Amino acid sequence: MKPRVVVKNLSKYFGNKKVLNNISFEVYEGEIFGILGHNGAGKTTTLRILAGIIEDYEGYIEINGKIGYLPEERGLYRDEKVVNVLKFFGELAGMKKEEINKNINYWLNKLNIYNYKFSKIKELSKGNQQKVQFIVSVIHNPDILILDEPFSGLDVFNTKLLKNILYELKNEGKTILLSTHQLEKIERLCDRVLIIKNGKVVHYGRIENICRKMAYIEYLENGRLIKKEIPYNEAIKILKESAENVIKFEVRYSLEELFFE
């Protein structure tokens, strides 16, 4: 299958400072791909280059499909009504009027903010503004979604809502690239990840291949309920020795150690 996004030996300087150092990766149809790293690692710069916002860089970039982009710095016309903002971006993307209206209603419903259709942006909570901004990135039905810190500002409930939407889009064959510095937000969401540190690739691949295999286990020990996440091998030992006391057993992959090493 032809990749939707190809990045080869990408480097970027700001002045004398090299903020991206020879980064390479590919992303395919139907994938959720996470770009992870601490603050300042180079995630936003990478996504801005892919979105075409930064044009001077070294290396090779190939984008095969229509892009939707959620920038890190959110900014919508605060005095304008939600519906008008969305119409504006739909028109900007060259969509037909009927399609714009249909998609606006679909996405407002999907994100549980249909009630705010005629409210001004500034009247919405930060989380709801963020949802409108997300709609801006998908309104034109892009093949490739580039989302910079999509979960920032969202509460637990809305994080889950957005994750479910991302799964749906993935199942429709969309390509999703997202960045985050909040590891716990994506650990089980991404098919593959790129971990960058000071502009260099530290890890690239499927989560289960680059992570330590762990297990979450709940079991009874001397009548006490114990709940913990431990290395997989240790959990298997408990399971073998006293299966009758094990209440719950889930395999998990921990990126944490990699991330902080």
Ligand SMILES: Nc1ncnc2c1ncn2[C@@H]1O[C@H](COP(=O)(O)OP(=O)(O)OP(=O)(O)O)[C@@H](O)[C@H]1O
């Ligand atoms: N326009 C710019 N001019 C100069 N330096 C910049 C510019 N944009 C980013 N940088 C520098 O490039 C490096 C990478 O920044 P970038 O925003 O890509 O990191 P990030 O991983 O997205 O971080 P965060 O999680 O904080 O958003 C940082 O050292 C940053 O200070």
